[in-house]
Every structure is written in structure tokens, then in C-alpha cells.
Amino acid sequence: MANNSTPSTQNNSDEIDLGKLFQLIGRGFNAVFNFILKVFLYVKKNIFILMGLVVVGLAIGIALNRIISKKLKSEIIVKPQLESKNYLYDVIGEIKANLKAKDTLFFKGIGIEKIDFNGLDIEINRVLQEGGSENDIKYLELLQSFENTDAIADIVRAELQNKSSFNHRITIYYKNAEFGKVFTEKILEYINTNNYFNVLLEVYRNNATYRIEENQALLKQVDEIISNYTNNLASKNSEVTNERIILDNQEQVNIADIFQYKTGLIRDIEAKKLELIENKETLSVVNLGQPQVVQKSFFGKNIVLIPLLLILLFFAISILKYLNRRSMSIS
Known part of the structure; x- marks a missing residue:
């Protein structure tokens, strides 16, 4: 009787473990979805502020590009x-x-x-010269035909001088x-x-x-x-x-x-x-x-960099305010 009950007990424990695993996965998806939803609601709530920061940043970037002389x-x-x-x-x-x-x-x-x-x-x-390694291999194969000849010394000397120049x-x-x-x-x-x-x-x-x-x-x-x-x-x-x-x-x-x-x-x-x-x-x-x-990279241009910095600054201030409220509630 003891031998017959052991497999059923193991199956029940496996089913319980799988159930807990699926519950944890579901909670994880819900947490991610809730986070995305909160971010969306926050952006929706402050959409006009963000748009205003983008417009102000673009204006400042355009003005700086006209004022600062190009390199x-x-x-x-x-x-x-x-x-x-x-x-x-x-x-x-x-x-x-x-x-x-x-x-x-x-x-x-x-x-x-x-x-x-x-x-x-x-x-x-x-x-840098393209295809240098392949050309070097072909050249070394060509040099083998001059092996043990008087011409090899002049060829190697000229080639070394060329490679160093x-x-x-x-x-x-x-x-x-x-x-x-x-x-x-x-x-x-x-x-x-x-x-x-x-x-x-x-x-x-x-x-x-x-x-x-x-x-x-x-x-x-x-x-x-x-x-x-x-x-x-x-x-x-x-x-x-x-x-x-x-x-x-x-x-x-x-x-x-x-x-x-x-x-x-x-x-x-x-x-x-x-x-x-x-x-x-x-x-x-x-x-x-x-x-x-001098062509700057995309993120190195004032017209893109300044609006991006203003938006990051806004999010940074918002995070600090949120952390301050949480600290006040805990204390």
C-alpha cells in the first residue's frame, strides 16, 4: 500500500509547484502591464508639458545653431x-x-x-587600404618563385620600404x-x-x-x-x-x-x-x-540634444517628487 501511494503524492506536489509557477508568471505579466499603463497615464496627463518642452528645446537648438559658428x-x-x-x-x-x-x-x-x-x-x-590582407597573401605566394635568387633581396627591401610608407x-x-x-x-x-x-x-x-x-x-x-x-x-x-x-x-x-x-x-x-x-x-x-x-552625430546636434535634455530633466524632477512623497508617507 505504501508503494502505491508514493507516485500519487509526487504527482500532486508537481502539480502544486507548476500551479505556483504559473501564478508567479501571471503576476509578473500583470506587474509589467500595470507599470506600462501607469507610464502611459503619466505621459497622457503631462502631454502638453512634454510637447511644450520639445517646442522650447527645438527653438533653443535652432537659435544656438545660428549663433554658434560651424566648425x-x-x-x-x-x-x-x-x-x-x-x-x-x-x-x-x-x-x-x-x-x-x-x-x-x-x-x-x-x-x-x-x-x-x-x-x-x-x-x-x-x-587604411581595403583588401590588404588578401593582397599580402598573393604577394607572398609570388615571392616564393624568387626564392634563393639574387633578386629577392632587392624585392624585399623595396616592399618593406613601400609598406612603411x-x-x-x-x-x-x-x-x-x-x-x-x-x-x-x-x-x-x-x-x-x-x-x-x-x-x-x-x-x-x-x-x-x-x-x-x-x-x-x-x-x-x-x-x-x-x-x-x-x-x-x-x-x-x-x-x-x-x-x-x-x-x-x-x-x-x-x-x-x-x-x-x-x-x-x-x-x-x-x-x-x-x-x-x-x-x-x-x-x-x-x-x-x-x-x-564638420558633420556632427545625430545626438550631437543642438536641435536634437536640447529637447532631449529638457525631457530627461522633466522626468528626473518628477521621479524626485515621487520619491519625496513616498519618503514622507513612510516617515
């Missing part, structure tokens, strides 16, 4: 040359520190006589468009007045010019060889065997190698001409942006 900015995309990235960040940090200190002597030294520090600031960050964005904030333009020009001039890098640039440019002249002289000789070979081939007066030519009784030279050598000379001349263009200054300006208005 402007210029974004300059630059490329540091000759591994001058660290110097670029240091000099921008120096300028930023002098702006915070409002050091007029420093700015007079770089040619800015009258400076308005109101809203003036400068920042720098690297311009990403484009960077200098952002200058100001309030007066005319002054901002002058300030930007003077800052770029100051950055490019580093004596160390200017001397290096001069050496680089001289080397590149000399390399171009030498390559052009070699290219002229190669063109003469190819021209003579073509003329002799047409007249059939030269010893030609398997597309090879004999120069001044020396060993035979493959004509394909001569054309390949000519192509290499042309590419080297093109590369050096690009170096002459890029290495004019320590900091090459890729894009000198025009003044533009």
Missing part, C-alpha cells in the same frame, strides 16, 4: 618619403602640443603672425575658412623644412638623374646593335645561327637577351622618372582637401 576641417592625404613616417608623426605631435599650449612664438616662427586658437586642432592617422591623412580643424587655408599651407611648409631629409632628397634626385642619363646612353647603344643586326640580317651578310649574333669576334649573343636587356633599361628609366616626381619634398601631398563643415 570646419581640411583633410590632406600625404605620403612620407625616405622612411620619414616617424618624423611626420613627431612633428604633428609637436604642432598639436603647441596648439594646446597656445604658443604664439612657435607659430610666429613658422610664418603665422596672427593666430586664432579657438577651435584650432590637428590630427593624423593612417589611410602608407598614405596618411592629416586633419586640421578651424572655424575661419580663410585662416584655415593659410594655416594649412604654413604647416605643410614647416614639415618640409627638415634639413636632414632635404639633403637626402637632393642625393636621391642626383642619383636618379645620373641613372637615367646612363641608361639612356646604354639604350642608344642597344638600339644601334639591334639596328645593325636587323640590317645585316636583311642583307644576309652576317653570321646568323639560331638567332644569335657575333659582336667583334666575341662569343655569340642571343638576340632575345638583348631585347630583354632593352626592356629592363626602359623600365628602370621609367622608375627613376617616377622617383624624381615623388621625391621632390619630404612629404608628398596626394590630395589637398578643400574646407568642409
